[in-house]
Amino acid sequence: MRIGTLKTSYAADEALFDTRLQKLLLVLALVAAVLFPFVASPYWLFLACLCAINVASATGLNILTGYTGLVSLGQAAFMSVGAYAVAVLEIHVGTPFLINLLAGALVTALVGIGVGIPSLRVKGLYLAIATIAASVVLHFVFSHWSLTGGARGLSMPPATLFGVALDQPFQLYWPIMPVTVLMVLGAANLFRTRIGRAFIAIRDRDISAEVLGIPLLRYKLMSFAVSSFYAGLAGGLWAYFFRVVTPESFPLVNSIFYLAAIIVGGMGTVLGGILGAVFMTMVPEVLKFAAGMVTPFYPDALALLAPVRTIVFGALIVGFLIFEPHGLAEIWCRIRRFFHLWPFKT
């Protein structure tokens, strides 16, 4: 708790960002995000887009797992639904870019509701396993349905927005980044509404939530729908970004990746989803960079890159769960607290 934050109006009390420093930082971050594409190289823009897509998907999973307490190992499968829906719309129907994204996300939300139906009957790990089963079934459908191009998948033309073909990271950055920012803001606001509070109540104890008058099935399905809406939107962006969608684009490992991202970042905080997704996306790049550094002294370093990446991925999950269960967001809070209380308490 901070000293001197006296609220004199309801508007001030309800504000999402309540201090002047926060607002200043926010404006700075927005300006940086707008200026970034003009100064960064295509490689960094590529990474930024990838981070943004992962942030969107991880935020969606955070709504389901971090806030509602329903563990899902199907996030990548939901993304594949969104990606395929967008690809099919783009190739066969030819509707505009933004409408495709929205339609893909809505289709994914419907699929998410379908997958969520077992959630009233089974809980916890059983639900996680049920979502694994759902992703196996979805993978099978996508690799055998003629509409989705079978095992070869679908190749898409570049998206066009206002008559400009979006085929470089520089152009794609402009739709991807604002959509992600909107989605994250939406998630932050969701937990200030009745629906979001109901999610949190269900997470903390579902029976007392039901006693309080929250219809469990409806809200659990709603959480699945919102979460897979996010996944579908992220999947749609992914499809436009890579322009090839195959059944192997979204393996089970990716679902674990998103779960790992919110664990590393911190479950049940919006900030955690952002930090975790960015962190987990950057770790392989840092490893690649490190491998490049040691290659002159140890020529086999690049061959070891893939297995070392797997080990680091696992070690991060295990290490964070054992030593820092609240994730990067908690570390960030600790740093903030230090400066709030400084110099009165060190």
Next chain:
Amino acid sequence: MDWLFLTEVFLAGLGAGALYAVTGVAFVLIYKATRVVNLAIGEILMLGGYAFFGAAAGWHLPAWIALPVAVLSGALVGAVVERGLIRPMLGESPISVFMVTIGLGSILAGFVQVVWGADPLRLPEFMPSAPIFLGEAYLAPKVAYGFLAAMLVLAACVSALRFSRGGVALKATAADQGAAYSVGIDVPRVFSLSWIVACAVAAGAGVLVGAIGGISPTMGVFGLSVLVVVIVGGLDSMVGALVGGLLIGVVEAFAGTFLGGEYKFLVTFSIMILVLMLRPYGLFGTHEIERL
């Protein structure tokens, strides 16, 4: 319909199913004692196969020494993992522990790739290769001996659980931890014991699986099938693991023969969804585990 062919498919399915059953028993042992859903069981199995490969092909040891080496290395991994990763997580939510085992699986898969490379390998032959006929039906010798070995291990596990001191202690711990403590059972040691035995059994199963299908760093996928087996059979039931393992093995064999290999997962996972919807505690599991 050709009955001979059907019988052969059925026998092959039983052979594969026996390996599922053994690994399922390893899974159930851990779950019974510690309530940990161990998704790394597939990777521990893979490690057993690689340990055998390292001993038999790398150090040129005969198979009868390499097999204990593989089993012991499994036991060692089990002990280290229980003490280092699972013990600190006691009392955390089951989901966190579950994620720890997923992370562990990833670490083991990466470790195996660093040491032995990413390419699939074949284990040196160590089983007799004379073809076996049951009546007229042909049975691949490896599958037959694998089945026999699996059944022996299963019988050993079941009788150890029933008659040995450690087995009874494990059952007591599974039934009621507090009561087990109060009659003087060292519960943390039971936890250790269950992990050590289960990982040793899984590593042994890994040698059998590797002998039949070869070893590769992606062998951990076997763990997913085992997950189906134990969900269908019931997470805390040895009988469930046995019946579920044989059932899933046979179903996979028939689905693979008549529908094609890519239908295997679809069919088994559909069965699992059905079981989850109708009997979430599995065919033989205790009802109370539903609240997990």
